[in-house]
Amino acid sequence: MSRLLPAIASAADFYRERSRGTADWQPALDEITRRHGLGHCTATRFADGESPVFALGDGFVVKLVPRLGGTLVRQEIDLLTFLAPYPHPPAPRLVGHGDIEDWQYLLLTRIDGITLQRAWPEMPPDQRLRLAVEFGRLLAALHALPQTNLDPGAIDWTAFCHTSFARWTTRPSVARLSPALLADGPRYFQANGAKVATAGRVLLHGDLAPVNLLVRCGPDGWAISGMIDFGNAMRGDPWFDLTAASVLLQPGDRTMVHALLDGYAARSSANLARLRPSLMVNTLIHPLGDMAAALELVPGSSRCQTWDEVARRFWPD
Secondary structure, rough: OOOOOOOOOOOHHHHOOOOOHHHHHHHHHHHHHHHHHOOOOOOOOOOOOOEEEEEEEEOOEEEEEEEEHHHHHHHHHHHHHHHHOOOOOOOOOEEEEEEEOOEEEEEEEEEEEEEEEHHHHHOHHHHHHHHHHHHHHHHHHHHOOOOOOOOHHHHHHHHHHHHHHHHHOOOOOOOOOHHHHHHHHHHHHHHHHHHHHHHOOEEEEEOHHHEEEEEEEEOOOOEEEEOOOOOOOEOOOOHHHEEEEEEEHHOOOOOHHHHHHHOOOHHOOOOOOOHHHHHHHHHHOOOOOHHHHHHHHHHOOHHOOOOHHHHHHHHOO
């Protein structure tokens, strides 16, 4: 009997096979629709995202993840189940999940919209500012959800921080930093890391980059329609979730940074001097971040001698 999906035994296999065309994945998609009684649905591959993700008609989405990434699947299932009763943040609904050969799948409802990353370049400046405020408010809604026994990934935040501090110099992207910034990392963690490691815990999305926020354009302009991809969720310092958006949306832009922060919590921008160390530490330890690449987004940052200087450029007064 022929396989429905490519065999995946390693990360290298995954990165090689994920580039296949939609037709190569169609037998597995047909099996998923059969299992869940959906009937025939035209499949379309999304360009964004690391895992193969397909729209099934207008109503559903299938996300395929190799079994070796099973922890991420479990985290997303737990989060989507938890979020189901809440209207904010707007998240997909989990329809079903299962296994096919070396892969796991999630069947989700489809949220109308395109990624903020795709829409942002063509968006008028006034609508960008409005969306930055809305982004902050949506993130605040996620962080304000009731504290429960839900512990996605069973990640101990304090241990995660201390391990990240200790291993920071071994990260491939860190090796590309200037000698001055590479040497200043341990000093910066020593001065500012304890506050992050002992911060109050909230439910974190874990990877809230613009590619994981959906927007759509209506009569009144652009608005956020959904938050997706909760596979990296955990509990930790709330400022961890602010790092990707504040660094990637319009890096170093004072107005945009202040709009995002003030949307998240009133007058946050007025407390930037106090917040910068937490934002910088969380940016440095983010497992999905590339600090060397981030420095190139803000002119002059790569020439800074300390992380205090970098932080002032990333989050200007």
